[in-house]
Each structure stands twice: as structure tokens, then as C-alpha cells.
Amino acid sequence: MDGPILALFVLSTFVGGIVSGLAGFAMGLVVSGVWLHILTPAQTAALIVGYGLLVQSYSIWKLRHALSLRTLAPFIGGGVVGVPVGAALLSHISPAMIRDGVGGLLIIYSSYFLIRPHVHTVRPSLPADIGIGFLNGILGGMTGLAGPVITVWCQLRGFRRDEQRAIFQPVILAAFAITAVSLTINGTVTTDLLRIYLYGLPALGAGLWVGLKLYGHLNELTFRKVVLVLLMVSGLVLLFG
Template sequence: MDGVGLVLFVLASLAGGFVSGLSGFAMGLVVSGVWLHIITPIQTAALIAGYGLLTQGYGILKLRQALNWHAIWPLSLGTTIGIPTGVVLLTYLSPVHLRFGVGTLLVLYAIYSLARPAFRPMKIGIAPDIAIGLVNGLVGGLTGLGGIISTISCQWRGWTRDAQRAVFQPVLFAAFVVISISMGVTGAFTTETFRLYGLGLPFLLAGLWSGFKLYGKIDDEIFRKVVLTLLLLAGLSLIVPALLSRGA
């Protein structure tokens, strides 16, 4: 990696940490747009998993007083089952069509939700939560966006911003544990990956800290719009590459 690549790498780490601190998710969405141009896809995935454990762990620590284990465990259980299932299904299904379909649904949901007031709060039981977690994991295994569905489901419940993050961040942490174990088994964590991890770590932590500082100054409605905007960008990040591969 040359000097320009190094600067881009650490700036992306800073931005990824900031977005994670502000919203509780989407770090991978931010950094991958830059990292995939300067390091390998395997290194990118391994760093996102490694940093994801850190960002989600930090969020859990900061919001530990609001943790709702009754809501966390069903979503986490479904997610940990769904991720490897989604990875297996990926070998039988068209990744281009899947990403385009999921991306389109995310874009439509985000645009619709941004254009209208928040949903009326919903009460969701344990069995539906396990099913939501399963879909969350399936989408993560199929597209790499492991916390999207659980994040959306937390919005449906009408919770405060702290209550939402205190549920979907532990679920994301569980997802990153499964992903990290899988990548460790396949040998994705190399010496070079650990070197890159160390290079980006101070910048990621600085971004994470500053993002949480800003998070403390926004209200529930602004947080809702921030999450929806990131969901919109996540959907576009799936649609655009799918369209480009179709035209190739």
C-alpha cells in the first residue's frame, strides 16, 4: 500500500468509526467503499469483522444500562442460525438477483419511511423475533449486511434511540462473532490483516468516540432519519453493483 492508499485507508477507518458511533451500525458499508479499492476483498471482510466486534462491544458497554435481554436473545439466536444458512444458500442462488432484490426492498422501505411519520409501535413476541433474527442472518449471509433486518425491526417497536441500539447492537455483535469464527477457520486473519488492523485502530476509535459524542446531542426523530438514510445507502450499495454486473 502506497502513501495515498494508507491515507485513504485510515480516513475510511475514521469515517467508519464515526458512523458506527452515531448510528450503531453501517461501519462496513462506509469502509468497504474505500477499502475494496486498496486492499483485497478477504482483507476487507476480515477487518470489518474484527472492527465490528470492537464497535459493537463499545456500543454495548456505553448502553449497558438499557440492555433488554428479553428482546436480544431471540434475535441473536435466529441471526446465528441464519448467517451460515445464508452462506450455504449463496452457492445455489444467484447473488446478483439476491442483492438487487434485497437492495430494492431496502430502498423502497427507506424512502417510504422517510416520507411519512414513524410507524405506530408494534409488539413482537419471542417466536416472531426468532424468525426476524433468522431472516436477519439469512440476509447477512447472502449479502454481507448482517444487521439490517434486526435494525428495521427495532424501529417498528417505537422504542427510543437508546432502547433500539441496546438491542440491535448486541445482535450485531453476535453476528460478528459467527462471522469472525468462520473467517478464522478459513485462515482469513493473516499477519498482514493484523498489521492493517493495528494501523486503522486509532483512527477507528477516534471516529467511534466522536460519533458517540454527536449521538448524545440528537433526539429520537433525528436518529430515526439517520438510520433510514443509512438503510437507503445500504440498499443502493447492493443495487448499483448488481446493475453493473448485469450490464457487464
Template sequence: MDGLPIELPLFLLATFAGALVAGLSGFAFGLIVSSIWLYIFTPLQTATLVIAFGLIVQGYSVWKLRQALDWHKLWPFVLGAAIGVPVGVTILTWSNPVHIRMGVGAFLVAYSLYAWFRPAIAPMKGGSAADAGVGFLNGVLGGITGLAGILVTIWCGLRGWPKDVQRAVFQPVAVTIFLMSALWIGAKGAITPDSVKLFLIGLPALFAGTWLGLKLFGRINEATFRKVVLLLLLVSGAVLIF
């Protein structure tokens, strides 16, 4: 925080950009902001801000899409994610997270490239058990890497659901993961006064970016939305690898 007055514009720009992408695509806020914030703040402070802002971005987006929420479709993912998050955090205590992240990154790159160059993928079928399983794995991955909705995003695309239905599933799941992570960090006493100050300073940029992203989301078609999601998955995988 010593150099914050000089780095404040960079912090606000990253916050706005992350919120804009999250408002448009429904995920990737942490991916965008972390690429810049980690050069300014400590990893713990970055994680704290990603979770705090992520809760607002995803929560606001879910509220805007509340008419599209289908709790019958949603609950297996949320239940699975709630169980998976503590498992993911536990894995971090006895495994090498670098190897896990690189493996997940390679999978994301391979999947996104495959789906990009093969546009016609027949929708997959699945029931509540399959959805809960994907939610669980997504929660585990979220606990390990902080990527709160990656696997559910992929699964929703494989199911062939429209973009509004997809967001009405993977964004509430992301909110669940962020909320559990926030409670865990708060219980550890890791929230500092500097983080609270940064949170308050960044709120206007966050709201502006989220508002603009949601406006753009309403103007894109299904094909464009699919391309945006695949591109962000590709970037997410590359970041995890390198």
C-alpha cells in the same frame, strides 16, 4: 499492500468515517469503509478487516450502552441470528448472491423512502417468536451480504422503541453475526499477516471515530436518530443494487 504507504491516509480516513457513523447510528460501518477499501484491498482482506473492526466498534458501543440492555428482549434476536448466519453462508454456495443483494437493496430503498415520507407509522406488536424470526432472517442476510443488523434495525423502528432500546437490541445482534463470521474466516485460514498489520495501524482511527460518534449520539433526539437510520438504510439499499 505494496502501495500502502501512499494509500494509508485514505485507509485511516475511511476507518475513522466508518467508526464515526457506526458510533452515531449503531450500524453501517462496513457500508462506509467498503466503499473505499475495495479500491485499495482485495475483497477477502476488506471483509476480514470489516469483521475485525466491526467487532470492536459494535462491542465497544454495546458496552457503553450496557445499562440499557434487556436480555429478555434481546435473546430471541440473538438466537435467531445465530441460526441464520450459517444458512446465509450456505445459500451463497448454490445461489447467485448478486440477485439476492439486488432484491434486498430494492426492498431497503422502497422501505426507507416510504418511512421517510410517511413519518407517522403506528408501532407494531410482536412477541418472542416474531423477534426470533426477524433475527433469523437478519442472520441469513448477514451471511449473504455482510450487513449485520439491517433487518433488526428496521424491525426495532417498526416496533416504535426509543433509540437507546433500538441500539441495545440491534448492536448485540450485529456483534453475534460478526463473531460468527470471524470464527468462520479464522477456521478457513484466511487471516493474513498484512491484514493483522492493517488492523493494528487502524485501531487509533477506529477508537477516535467511535468515541466521537457516541458523543454525537448522546446529543441527538429521537426524530433526528430516525432520519439518520432511514438515510443509511437508503444508502445501503442503493449500494446493494448498483
């Protein structure tokens, strides 16, 4: 990378770190718009996963007081099965059709609840949690987005902000770990890519620190609005990205 390109990469990584620290997801949405112009799609995916493993791990550690393995298990179990199923379905179902359908639903959902602030929570159910984890895994395996479905479900369950992040961030981390193994096996991770990865680490760390500081000043309502806006952006990316 020459100077201007490297500066653009570092700046976008910093902004992505802020978003991830603030909301707990959506770093890939922020950085991919820039990275895809200066890196290959495979490199972009690998860097998002590589940075995501660090960001999610650190954020989960910061929120460890809210973690509940009993609550997490159905979502992660369903997701572990769903990710390879989603990847396998790529050869049988049009990914564009899936992206358009999910993107439209995310836009409708986020628009509705941004206008109508009160949410009627759904009743807890073990089969439903497993099913949501499975669907979230399928979407992640097909599109690379491992967060929208589980994030929507956490909101509908009425979890508070720390509880939400203590669920959807470990689920996203598990999906990233599975993807990282796949990318390493297929040869996407190279020495050049590792060098680029190291260039962005300081900016990522600084952005994550800023994002977590901002998160500490958010109340429940503001956090919910931030998540809804990012879900809307997710939907727009799926439809028009």
C-alpha cells in the same frame, strides 16, 4: 502500504468509526467503497469484522443500561441459526437476486418513512422476533450485511433510540463473531492483515469517540432519520454495489 494509500485507509477508517458511533451500524458500507480499491475483498471483509467486533462491543458497553437479555435472546437465537443457513444457501440461490430484492425493499421502506414521519408500531410477538433474527442471519450469511433487517424491525416495534441500539448492535456483534471464526479458520487472517489492522486502530477509536459524542446530541426523531438514510444507502449498495 505506501504513504498516500495508508493515509486514505486511515481517513476512511476514521469516518467509518464516526458513522458506527453515531448510528450503531453501517461502518462497512462507508469503508468498503474505499477499501475495495486498495485491499482485496477478503481483506476488506476481515477488517470490517475485526473492527466491528471492537466498535460494537464498546458501543454495547456504553448502552449497557438499556440491554435486556430477555428481549435479545430471540433475535440472537434466530440469527445464530440463520447465518450458517444463509452461507449454505449461497450455492443454491443467486446472491445477486437476494441483494436486489432486499435492496429494493430497503429503498422503498426508507423513502416512505422519510416522507411519512409517523410509524404505526407492530405488536410484540416471540415467534416474529425469532423469525426476524433468522431472516437477519440469512441475509448476513449471504451478503455480509447483518444489520438492515433487525434495524427495520426495531423501528417498526417503536423502540426508542437506546433500545434500538441495545438490540441491533448485540445481534450484529454475534454475527460478526461467527464470521470472525470462519475467516480465521479459512486462513484470511494473516500477519500482514494484522499489521494493517493495527494501523487503523487509533483512527477507529477517534472516530468512534466523535460519533458517540454526536449521538448524545441526537433526539429521537433525528436518530430515526439518520437510521433511515443509512438504510437507504444500504439498499443502494445492495442494488448497485
